[in-house]
Each structure stands twice: as C-alpha cells, then as structure tokens.
Amino acid sequence: MTTKVRETQICLVVFIGLPGSGKTTLCRLLLEFLRTSCKSLSDILHHTISICYDELIPADKFRYQDESSQWKQARRGIVNYVKSLVFTLKDIEVLNMVNSLEVAVREELLKVVQNEKKTRVYIIVDDNMYYRSMRYEYYQLAKLYSFSFCQIFVQCSVSDALNRNSSREQSTAVPEEIITRMAERLEPPDRQNNPWEIFSLTVPSEKWTVAEIKKISLFLNNAAEHPVVMPERNNEMCQESRRICSTNVIHRVDIMLRKLVGDRMRERSQTSVQRDDLQELSKAFTDLRHHILEGIRTGTIIIPEDTYEAINLDQSNCGHRLQDFLNGLLTIS
Known part of the structure; x- marks a missing residue:
C-alpha cells in the first residue's frame, strides 16, 4: 500500500x-x-x-x-x-x-x-x-x-x-x-x-x-531551497565522451588505484594478518581495481563532473578529488 x-x-x-x-x-x-x-x-x-x-x-x-x-x-x-x-x-x-x-x-x-x-x-x-x-x-x-x-x-x-x-x-x-x-x-x-x-x-x-x-x-x-541538480547532457557526443573516459583519465585512475591498494596492503602487512589472508586480500583488491577501471571505461561508474574536468585540465587539486572518489569505491567487506 x-x-x-x-x-x-x-x-x-x-x-x-x-x-x-x-x-x-x-x-x-x-x-x-x-x-x-x-x-x-x-x-x-x-x-x-x-x-x-x-x-x-x-x-x-x-x-x-x-x-x-x-x-x-x-x-x-x-x-x-x-x-x-x-x-x-x-x-x-x-x-x-x-x-x-x-x-x-x-x-x-x-x-x-x-x-x-x-x-x-x-x-x-x-x-x-x-x-x-x-x-x-x-x-x-x-x-x-x-x-x-x-x-x-x-x-x-x-x-x-x-x-x-x-x-x-x-x-x-x-x-x-x-x-x-x-x-x-x-x-x-x-x-x-x-x-x-x-x-x-x-x-x-x-x-x-x-x-x-x-x-x-x-x-x-x-x-x-537549492536542491542538487544533475547536469544536463543535451549533446549526444558529450554523453558519449563522458561515458567512455579519455585515455588520460583512465591512466590517472589506474595510477591512483594502484597507490591506494599498495597503501592498504602495507597497512595490513604491519598487523597480525596471516600470509594466506594477505594473499587473498591482495587478489580481492586487484579484482576490485579491475572492476572499477572497467566500470569507468564503460560508464557504469561515473566520475564526478568537477573531478573529471580537473583531471582533463590537469588542475593542482585533481589528485585529492580523485583520491576521495576512489576511496569510496575501494571497499572490501
């Protein structure tokens, strides 16, 4: 009802x-x-x-x-x-x-x-x-x-x-x-x-x-009084270019993902986690990294508009924005 x-x-x-x-x-x-x-x-x-x-x-x-x-x-x-x-x-x-x-x-x-x-x-x-x-x-x-x-x-x-x-x-x-x-x-x-x-x-x-x-x-x-509004995409070519990210964006995402995964694995290795568990965790992070990259390539995962533009324009703060975004995705239960 x-x-x-x-x-x-x-x-x-x-x-x-x-x-x-x-x-x-x-x-x-x-x-x-x-x-x-x-x-x-x-x-x-x-x-x-x-x-x-x-x-x-x-x-x-x-x-x-x-x-x-x-x-x-x-x-x-x-x-x-x-x-x-x-x-x-x-x-x-x-x-x-x-x-x-x-x-x-x-x-x-x-x-x-x-x-x-x-x-x-x-x-x-x-x-x-x-x-x-x-x-x-x-x-x-x-x-x-x-x-x-x-x-x-x-x-x-x-x-x-x-x-x-x-x-x-x-x-x-x-x-x-x-x-x-x-x-x-x-x-x-x-x-x-x-x-x-x-x-x-x-x-x-x-x-x-x-x-x-x-x-x-x-x-x-x-x-x-000011709801968040999704940006309009009137241009079909613009939609396609946002769906399929540029080579530069994919490259930056891949580098950042590798860094974040490396940081998390180093943190885990300093704890009492068993070696077999670390290997399993490493595989899980690798699979997740590939999944995120593929999602961004195909458009099933959308990078925030401001972050995307910051990367393409090579703005100084683009790394922090991208890290914030990817940290939210790089989660293993």
Missing part, C-alpha cells in the same frame, strides 16, 4: 566533528529548535528525522577502526537506511521498522505522508564524517534523487575534544588515541576546491545561544 505525498522537499544535513566537539549537543539543540520554532514557514510544514551513528552502531571496539569490515558494514547499513528513508519520502512506501529509533522515525514519516500541504523534511545525520569520501556518498544520493544537501562542521581543538571526552561516562568515552588519530585525518569542508561542498557551514565548538541556533536554521533553510 502506498500513500501520495504532496510536494515533499528533502534536505540532507551532514554533521562533521571530532568526538567531544559538542556536535551531538548542537544537533539536539537544532532538532529541538526546528521542531518547536519552525513548524510552518511560507506555507511549508517542517519535519525532522535524526540519524545518530552512535545509536545505530554498537559501542564495540570496531566502531572507529577504518579497516574493520564490521565497521564498514555497519556504516554501509546506515547509508542504506538513509537511502530507504529517501525512497519512502519520494515513492512513499512504508518502511518495516522495528527498533526504538526507527519507531520515532516512523512517527515523523506518518506526519509527512498524512498532511495535505507542501512539506520539508530535514534528515540530519550525526557522525564524525572526518573523511570527505564519507560525506560525498551522501551528496551523491542527493544528486541522484535531486534533493538538497549541506554540511555543518563543528570546529574544535584536539585538547578541548579530549577534555570533554574525559568527562563522559566510561561506557560512552572514546579512546584518546582515536580522537588524536581522527584529528590528523580530518578533512574539513573545502568549498573553494570542491563545488559539491558549497553549502557548508563551520561553527565553533561552544555553548550555543538561541540566536546562534536560529542563524544555523536560516542556513539550512537556504540550503533546502
């Missing part, structure tokens, strides 16, 4: 920040403000759906392990969960939800599908998102289904994050070395070099006032 929704407008909001930055506190305050102060604006009904990684990924040691297959599988599950929410809001099929968080989400969805007015839904994803590739995956989802995407980066020093983390209960505290390592790898939004990050807001970690929360809500409102 399906239900028709009247003009549902989706805005996906991704939070970025270290553990202990106050990111989740800000997220909670923002949710409360949106739910109580912005119920209706310009004849648009507002709804919020909060997705918190800490609530959905068990507090086991693998939560912050970059190379853990369990960690990757858990994160993949949340991305798929958000995708299911989008499908529900776009096609309006009722999800089969069972846990307490999902029950709360269902209540919000029911409010959306039952109203007769234009509706805006903020899907707020609360996680560290320290790699740009983690966020780009959500941007791709917004681009594919033509809804809005924005980022909120809670900027915080390592020392402040460590101090706040130390005051947490032991069951919720994050190991200090994880916070330090995450800070070293953190890739803040870069609007200048990554056009897809244009709707990004950096806020300092502090005690937020109502006035500051209101400013953030205005930023969200602006972002929601």
